[in-house]
Amino acid sequence: MSTPLPPPAPSSGPSSNPDAAAREYAAAVRTALADLPPDVVEELAGGLEADLADSAAESSTPLRARLGEPAAYAEELRTAAGLARSQPAARRGPVAVLRADLRQGWAESAAAVRGQRWWPWVRDLAQTLRPAWWLARAWVVWQLLFGDTGLTSGVLPGSLGGLVVLLALALASVELGRGRWSGVTWTPRGVVVANAVAALALLPVLASAAGPVPVDVVDYSSTSYPSPPAEGVYVDGQVVSNLFPYDAQGNPLTGVQLLDDYGRPVQVGEDQRVDWSGGQPRDFRPAVDAEGQVRWSTFPLRVGSDEDGGGPAVDVPRPEATLPALLGAGAGEAAPEGGPAPEAAPVP
Amino acid sequence: MDTTQLLKGVLDAAVLAVVEHEDGYGYDVVRRLRAAGLEGVGDASVYGTLRRLYAAGALTSYVVPSEEGPARKYYGTTPQGRSLLEEQRKTWRSFSETMQHLLEPVETSR
Numbered sequence: 001m002s003t004p005l006p007p008p009a010p011s012s013g014p015s016s017n018p019d020a021a022a023r024e025y026a027a028a029v030r031t032a033l034a035d036l037p038p039d040v041v042e043e044l045a046g047g048l049e050a051d052l053a054d055s056a057a058e059s060s061t062p063l064r065a066r067l068g069e070p071a072a073y074a075e076e077l078r079t080a081a082g083l084a085r086s087q088p089a090a091r092r093g094p095v096a097v098l099r100a101d102l103r104q105g106w107a108e109s110a111a112a113v114r115g116q117r118w119w120p121w122v123r124d125l126a127q128t129l130r131p132a133w134w135l136a137r138a139w140v141v142w143q144l145l146f147g148d149t150g151l152t153s154g155v156l157p158g159s160l161g162g163l164v165v166l167l168a169l170a171l172a173s174v175e176l177g178r179g180r181w182s183g184v185t186w187t188p189r190g191v192v193v194a195n196a197v198a199a200l201a202l203l204p205v206l207a208s209a210a211g212p213v214p215v216d217v218v219d220y221s222s223t224s225y226p227s228p229p230a231e232g233v234y235v236d237g238q239v240v241s242n243l244f245p246y247d248a249q250g251n252p253l254t255g256v257q258l259l260d261d262y263g264r265p266v267q268v269g270e271d272q273r274v275d276w277s278g279g280q281p282r283d284f285r286p287a288v289d290a291e292g293q294v295r296w297s298t299f300p301l302r303v304g305s306d307e308d309g310g311g312p313a314v315d316v317p318r319p320e321a322t323l324p325a326l327l328g329a330g331a332g333e334a335a336p337e338g339g340p341a342p343e344a345a346p347v348p
Numbered sequence: 349m350d351t352t353q354l355l356k357g358v359l360d361a362a363v364l365a366v367v368e369h370e371d372g373y374g375y376d377v378v379r380r381l382r383a384a385g386l387e388g389v390g391d392a393s394v395y396g397t398l399r400r401l402y403a404a405g406a407l408t409s410y411v412v413p414s415e416e417g418p419a420r421k422y423y424g425t426t427p428q429g430r431s432l433l434e435e436q437r438k439t440w441r442s443f444s445e446t447m448q449h450l451l452e453p454v455e456t457s458r
Contacts, residue, residue, distance in 0.1 A: 082400040
């Protein structure tokens with residue numbers, strides 16, 4: 001052990017080939033450091049071969065038996081050098097790499113913030129406000145756990161039971177906060193997570209608890225199931241923009257006013273009052289009655305004769321010029337489905 | 349008591365001390381430390397400490413090629429390293445005095 005110091009090491013040691021053993025071991029160490037940038041690896045492992053060769057030359061015990069596994073050796077090397085321990089998962093996947101990056105980024109940002117002149121002031125303020133946070137997080141947890149039950153009523157407890165639960169949570173939160181500051185420096189991971197959740201949930205929970213409009217009323221307008229149409233005429237679920245009446249002889253009629261069974265005018269939806277039969281969409285123009293009232297319930301709807309919709313109102317093309325005449329020259333005389341032939345109907 | 353735990357805190361000072369007057373390469377430093385009585389010191393811990401002190405500016409480093417075998421990396425102290433060592437000497441003295449006093453058997457201290 002008390003070997004003298006002269007640097008040039010003995011070239012013939014007890015080991016059969018110390019250089020080869022050293023090279024092999026050093027290579028394994030470098031492999032274990034491979035997650036570091038190449039220059040850092042060189043910085044750490046530079047000269048390692050020589051050191052290991054010296055070490056190997058001193059004893060017949062193999063390097064692995066004396067120094068342990070290269071991976072453990074590399075870990076010791078990097079720890080002693082003040083580098084972060086290798087992340088066991090760092091070589092496994094991108095998530096672990098991302099986590100390491102995030103951690104480093106966080107550490108750098110935190111250091112940058114701590115370097116600011118206003119940081120002590122902010123830190124002291126934050127520490128002063130800690131009790132308020134303890135109460136706030138208890139309230140958030142209480143809302144998250146019991147927000148939909150009878151225990152809450154908006155931001156306040158809805159019952160004595162709710163109040164008791166809230167007070168119990170507040171007490172627990174404050175005790176937790178105080179305990180951490182009376183010398184215990186560790187923070188259980190669960191508390192960290194709970195704090196983060198409470199901080200993130202604070203505003204949404206506050207908004208939903210204190211919001212003036214109950215959430216379930218707001219939601220109807222945005223639901224996706226079809227709502228009943230407010231107005232307009234529909235055939236087979238499709239919106240109608242014009243109607244074409246024919247008389248009993250099957251001849252086209254114009255200026256027909258329609259009412260429904262309640263006496264309400266039948267009119268197409270306001271956003272459907274456009275004729276698409278031509279090349280360009282043309283706005284329909286309503287009929288006007290003798291009293292000057294606009295009668296959208298007059299069919300067929302007509303359009304202006306000019307390109308721009310002006311000029312006298314003219315008919316739009318019909319889908320059918322005429323229809324077959326009705327038997328009996330009137331309505332309401334058709335036989336029930338599958339019934340006897342309409343010839344049997346009496347003619348006045 | 350397990351000295352490896354104690355060693356961790358003072359390895360910087362020990363490494364600086366053994367290269368203060370004479371430059372040394374990695375295994376050389378390990379040998380000097382062991383010769384001085386720090387048997388439990390780990391090779392990799394010493395090498396890592398050397399790299400860290402070098403990165404901190406407390407040590408200089410230069411490579412000496414060898415006719416046979418790989419090149420050796422030598423380390424020596426810088427002025428910064430020497431003042432760091434001086435600082436650690438003072439810290440160690442006061443710390444060891446305190447511990448000495450604290451650990452003395454009660455009857456003799458009276």
